[in-house]
Amino acid sequence: MSDSKVTVAVIGTGDIGRGWAALCVAAGWPVWIFDHEAQAVESASAEIAERARRLVTLDRALYRDVEEGVHSLQVGRSLLQACADAQWIIEAVPEDLIIKQKLFEAVESVAPNARIVTSSSSSLLVKDIAARCRRPDRVAIAHPLNPPELIPLVELIPGPHTDGALLEVLKGWLRALNRIPVTIRKQVPGNVAGRIAAAVWREAIDLVLTGVIDVADLDRAVSVGPALGWAAAGPHLTYHLAAGNRGVTGFLQQLLGTFENLWSGLPTWSKLEPEQQRQLVGAIERAYEGQVEQLRTARDRRLAGILRGLEQARQE
Amino acid sequence: MSDSKVTVAVIGTGDIGRGWAALCVAAGWPVWIFDHEAQAVESASAEIAERARRLVTLDRALYRDVEEGVHSLQVGRSLLQACADAQWIIEAVPEDLIIKQKLFEAVESVAPNARIVTSSSSSLLVKDIAARCRRPDRVAIAHPLNPPELIPLVELIPGPHTDGALLEVLKGWLRALNRIPVTIRKQVPGNVAGRIAAAVWREAIDLVLTGVIDVADLDRAVSVGPALGWAAAGPHLTYHLAAGNRGVTGFLQQLLGTFENLWSGLPTWSKLEPEQQRQLVGAIERAYEGQVEQLRTARDRRLAGILRGLEQARQE
Numbered sequence: 001m002s003d004s005k006v007t008v009a010v011i012g013t014g015d016i017g018r019g020w021a022a023l024c025v026a027a028g029w030p031v032w033i034f035d036h037e038a039q040a041v042e043s044a045s046a047e048i049a050e051r052a053r054r055l056v057t058l059d060r061a062l063y064r065d066v067e068e069g070v071h072s073l074q075v076g077r078s079l080l081q082a083c084a085d086a087q088w089i090i091e092a093v094p095e096d097l098i099i100k101q102k103l104f105e106a107v108e109s110v111a112p113n114a115r116i117v118t119s120s121s122s123s124l125l126v127k128d129i130a131a132r133c134r135r136p137d138r139v140a141i142a143h144p145l146n147p148p149e150l151i152p153l154v155e156l157i158p159g160p161h162t163d164g165a166l167l168e169v170l171k172g173w174l175r176a177l178n179r180i181p182v183t184i185r186k187q188v189p190g191n192v193a194g195r196i197a198a199a200v201w202r203e204a205i206d207l208v209l210t211g212v213i214d215v216a217d218l219d220r221a222v223s224v225g226p227a228l229g230w231a232a233a234g235p236h237l238t239y240h241l242a243a244g245n246r247g248v249t250g251f252l253q254q255l256l257g258t259f260e261n262l263w264s265g266l267p268t269w270s271k272l273e274p275e276q277q278r279q280l281v282g283a284i285e286r287a288y289e290g291q292v293e294q295l296r297t298a299r300d301r302r303l304a305g306i307l308r309g310l311e312q313a314r315q316e
Numbered sequence: 317m318s319d320s321k322v323t324v325a326v327i328g329t330g331d332i333g334r335g336w337a338a339l340c341v342a343a344g345w346p347v348w349i350f351d352h353e354a355q356a357v358e359s360a361s362a363e364i365a366e367r368a369r370r371l372v373t374l375d376r377a378l379y380r381d382v383e384e385g386v387h388s389l390q391v392g393r394s395l396l397q398a399c400a401d402a403q404w405i406i407e408a409v410p411e412d413l414i415i416k417q418k419l420f421e422a423v424e425s426v427a428p429n430a431r432i433v434t435s436s437s438s439s440l441l442v443k444d445i446a447a448r449c450r451r452p453d454r455v456a457i458a459h460p461l462n463p464p465e466l467i468p469l470v471e472l473i474p475g476p477h478t479d480g481a482l483l484e485v486l487k488g489w490l491r492a493l494n495r496i497p498v499t500i501r502k503q504v505p506g507n508v509a510g511r512i513a514a515a516v517w518r519e520a521i522d523l524v525l526t527g528v529i530d531v532a533d534l535d536r537a538v539s540v541g542p543a544l545g546w547a548a549a550g551p552h553l554t555y556h557l558a559a560g561n562r563g564v565t566g567f568l569q570q571l572l573g574t575f576e577n578l579w580s581g582l583p584t585w586s587k588l589e590p591e592q593q594r595q596l597v598g599a600i601e602r603a604y605e606g607q608v609e610q611l612r613t614a615r616d617r618r619l620a621g622i623l624r625g626l627e628q629a630r631q632e
Binding site: 095122123145146151152153180184185186188189190191192193194195197198200201202203204207210213214215217218220221222224225227228230231232233234235237239240242245248249252256258260261262263264265266268270271277281284285288293296300302303304305307309310311312314316 | 331438439462468471496498499500502503504505506508510511513514515516518519520523524526527528529530533534535536538540542543544545546547548550551552553558561565575576577579580581582588593596597601603604608609611612617618619623624625626627629630632
């Protein structure tokens with residue numbers, strides 16, 4: 001199953017939709033794209049092809065597969081045309097429940113034969129998204145991070161009616177795309193990655209706004225410090241390995257007090273006031289002035305290098 | 317300066333002290349170790365040599381350097397003997413202000429010629445640690461993460477009296493050891509890495525205890541998701557690159573509301589009650605049962621692979 005090509009329709013051609021499409025195109029899969037906004041879809045094909053080809057440069061895809069995928073990439077003139085042959089429909093429209101509900105309803109009438117329909121939603125509930133569907137059994141959330149064609153994590157959230165066998169098919173497709181699906185048992189706003197990212201960013205903002213460290217040094221410290229550790233071992237495993245052979249029990253005995261002190265001192269604000277927004281934006285823009293495109297290229301190069309390094313380490 | 321070998325004395329041979337020693341030994345530097353607890357120092361030499369040699373296997377050090385360092389590794393019978401020739405004294409004794417103050421005072425009388433004396437403290441204030449010193453100008457905190465011989469970040473915290481020129485010498489030494497020093501401007505408990513780690517761990521604990529995800533999946537999700545992103549670009553840069561060419565301004569316009577919602581829902585507890593500790597320990601031990609040593613070896617292999625991948629990406 002996971003070895004054969006899957007025909008995909010990506011509905012919504014914003015940044016996340018383009019990332020999904022680039023990922024599938026780079027695997028040589030036939031991809032249809034569609035967007036209700038004619039303007040959005042205009043530049044989409046070219047950018048998707050470019051992003052897929054960049055994966056060859058980054059050593060994350062094979063030239064032959066990418067060219068095959070680019071060759072079969074097509075823009076649907078209607079939702080019906082885009083979905084007609086699709087086995088997997090990926091929704092990536094704006095994060096608005098009504099828009100998504102309507103789309104999922106429309107998909108039912110144009111794609112009766114699609115095996116799976118996934119939403120890229122980061123914050124809506126899968127049961128709400130599928131609320132108007134007669135076939136909620138083939139609906140799930142598959143939430144990627146940015147950029148979807150590079151970061152392997154896909155958070156998978158089945159709804160109460162999602163068919164378990166179909167979920168396994170979906171996992172096989174994701175693995176065929178070199179993604180790592182992780183199943184969320186109980187949906188909460190932000191899922192797992194979003195909540196952890198929110199906790200980190202609040203702390204990172206607070207440390208800059210209170211003058212503890214500047215933006216570039218904060219970013220560097222996280223990158224070459226804790227993030228490296230977590231990329232090699234998640235937070236729980238990190239601490240399970242941090243107290244010799246006594247595991248997490250030994251770690252808690254030694255350091256729970258320190259953590260409890262830190263927890264009580266962490267920021268708890270949940271609003272970023274306009275003046276703080278101005279300070280933050282100013283600090284970030286000063287740190288990275290006018291180089292967004294070069295910075296993104298360098299970031300992608302580092303990401304690809306890390307992924308190659310991890311794969312080599314797993315084969316050793 | 318940074319090319320020549322530095323004679324180092326590491327005082328305290330717990331896990332962090334051994335890591336510092338392994339790092340310096342692996343660079344071929346002459347290292348003295350000392351511990352007031354005779355028992356602690358007993359196994360230290362052998363483990364330091366082993367950890368330094370493991371860096372060769374991991375492609376993080378050269379065989380010749382490591383063997384030279386192992387050859388010149390010595391155990392001091394007294395603080396005086398360990399410090400007599402040292403240019404750099406690294407304190408890594410238990411996290412207790414009185415113990416550290418006494419040690420820094422004692423070091424003054426046995427090592428009048430050492431250029432720099434650093435503390436590995438993660439939570440004490442540098443001005444308190446140096447409170448009994450007549451030479452606070454040569455004292456700073458240089459806080460590594462675990463394991464110090466692999467994670468490049470060293471948080472550098474000068475005290476109010478630290479000599480700026482000496483701080484530059486210290487940075488040169490750290491860079492010669494392939495470390496990345498980042499200066500903290502204003503000391504707060506946990507510095508930067510510790511606060512961010514505390515925020516992440518609380519969230520990671522909460523997600524497990526509330527049944528959102530299990531331990532192994534949480535670890536996997538963080539490792540192949542946000543951590544990879546942050547290892548390639550810190551949190552501020554990540555969001556600066558997440559909204560096309562409009563930078564962080566565009567990102568805040570699109571997503572500040574989502575973050576404010578998430579922030580208001582994040583856990584704020586600062587105590588882990590005994591029953592929760594039991595649940596957490598049980599869940600972590602079930603996930604990683606009886607494999608601490610193999611897990612650590614695999615973690616180190618991944619870390620080394622990531623570091624190699626990053627270095628290759630920087631050369632591309």
